Amino acid sequence: MAHPALFKPLRVRNLELANRIVIAPMCQYSAEDGRMTDWHHIHLGQLAMSGAALLTIEASAVLPEGRITWGDVGLYDDATEEAMRVTLESVRRWSDAVVGIQLGHAGRKASTEVPWAGGHQIAPDDAHGWQTVAPSAIPFDPGTHAPVALDRDGMVRIRDAFAAAAKRAARIGLDFVQIHAAHGYLLHQFLSPLSNQRTDEYGGSLENRMRFPLEVFDAVRAAFPADRAVTVRVSATDWVESGWDLEQTLAFSKALEARGVDAIHVSTGGLHPAQKIPVGPSYQVPFARAVKQAVSVPVVAVGLITSPEQAEAIVATGDADLIALARTVLYDPRWPWHAAAELGATLRAPKQYLRSQPSKHRHLFGVDGPVGPTPTWVRDDDGAYR
Numbered sequence: 096m097a098h099p100a101l102f103k104p105l106r107v108r109n110l111e112l113a114n115r116i117v118i119a120p121m122c123q124y125s126a127e128d129g130r131m132t133d134w135h136h137i138h139l140g141q142l143a144m145s146g147a148a149l150l151t152i153e154a155s156a157v158l159p160e161g162r163i164t165w166g167d168v169g170l171y172d173d174a175t176e177e178a179m180r181v182t183l184e185s186v187r188r189w190s191d192a193v194v195g196i197q198l199g200h201a202g203r204k205a206s207t208e209v210p211w212a213g214g215h216q217i218a219p220d221d222a223h224g225w226q227t228v229a230p231s232a233i234p235f236d237p238g239t240h241a242p243v244a245l246d247r248d249g250m251v252r253i254r255d256a257f258a259a260a261a262k263r264a265a266r267i268g269l270d271f272v273q274i275h276a277a278h279g280y281l282l283h284q285f286l287s288p289l290s291n292q293r294t295d296e297y298g299g300s301l302e303n304r305m306r307f308p309l310e311v312f313d314a315v316r317a318a319f320p321a322d323r324a325v326t327v328r329v330s331a332t333d334w335v336e337s338g339w340d341l342e343q344t345l346a347f348s349k350a351l352e353a354r355g356v357d358a359i360h361v362s363t364g365g366l367h368p369a370q371k372i373p374v375g376p377s378y379q380v381p382f383a384r385a386v387k388q389a390v391s392v393p394v395v396a397v398g399l400i401t402s403p404e405q406a407e408a409i410v411a412t413g414d415a416d417l418i419a420l421a422r423t424v425l426y427d428p429r430w431p432w433h434a435a436a437e438l439g440a441t442l443r444a445p446k447q448y449l450r451s452q453p454s455k456h457r458h459l460f461g462v463d464g465p466v467g468p469t470p471t472w473v474r475d476d477d478g479a480y481r
């Protein structure tokens with residue numbers, strides 16, 4: 096393939112993306128009181144060297160009670176900001192990947208155990224637990240401790256916390272902020288009629304249910320530097336009868352576009368335990384395609400995208416502008432290298448790794464590419480070629 100679409104550069108506001116491969120946000124449940132640890136150093140470091148153009152830091156809570164688990168990363172005080180700054184500093188030193196952060200609040204899905212300890216809800220009186228909040232006092236799982244319905248002061252506090260976290264993200268030099276409005280967390284809880292049964296101006300009609308998420312968007316957009324991108328991740332459907340669906344997602348996407356969103360990342364589900372998801376390769380791509388037809392900002396597709404040909408087809412046919420990887424890139428952190436090799440593209444790699452290429456993939460980093468001329472880089476100190 097002469098010029099694979101997957102490896103065409105793209106500019107999105109300040110983001111100079113070398114290719115169309117995005118690393119999706121992935122919680123690591125390995126923070127200490129919201130502070131990144133050396134695990135994040137290792138984890139983000141290796142992903143930043145994957146060859147993907149863009150790396151999204153995991154869902155980071157804007158308030159301590161907005162964490163999904165007690166091990167989640169936060170960006171809500173000086174200590175959490177400083178821990179992230181230190182991690183980011185070393186990632187930046189060795190990688191030119193675009194790096195941003197997903198900011199979120201888990202709402203009624205907060206206060207849970209880390210996944211490898213079962214992932215169950217922890218009641219407020221139990222160790223590591225706290226009282227959750229949500230648009231309405233409806234628990235995610237019937238029979239578990241109910242959230243407290245937010246009053247106007249509580250909502251203002253959360254909106255302002257999103258803005259404050261965006262300011263911290265700007266201060267430590269993150270390239271973009273992604274607002275988490277997907278997967279059944281707080282902003283999605285406001286959007287879906289299944290979790291939002293408020294009778295004030297924030298519940299009922301679609302316009303009312305979108306009101307708080309849009310207020311949060313406006314607050315983040317105003318707080319983050321105007322020349323840096325703000326994106327939103329949505330769930331395009333609840334996969335539950337009478338829930339949030341594609342039609343409402345299109346209306347929400349258009350409202351975000353009117354307010355200046357820079358890209359929309361299209362996922363699905365996570366709001367309701369009764370969801371029935373027809374999981375399979377590219378199963379969420381039709382939703383990305385529909386959003387792309389409704390707006391003119393770039394759209395990201397995600398979900399069981401595992402092969403280079405599949406990713407290439409999604410971008411080349413215009414289903415989405417970018418593809419995001421989560422499990423695929425955990426399993427194979429050099430997936431972008433392998434995709435470039437398979438599709439006949441070149442990409443940048445750390446100079447320390449230039450000798451890694453097997454001879455059949457010598458073209459991978461580009462003979463005249465930015466990483467320096469070949470074949471000298473495959474030459475050993477003793478002059479032997481490997």
Ligand SMILES: Cc1cc2nc3c(=O)[nH]c(=O)nc-3n(C[C@H](O)[C@H](O)[C@H](O)COP(=O)(O)O)c2cc1C
Nearest residue numbers: 119120121122153154397398399400420421422423
């Ligand atoms: C370990 C792990 C952690 C995740 N954490 C987040 C997260 O922080 N925020 C989010 O929006 N999605 C999160 N997700 C969902 C992924 O971003 C992605 O949407 C999903 O896994 C589907 O993509 P995939 O098939 O490439 O894994 C997570 C997924 C995994 C596997």
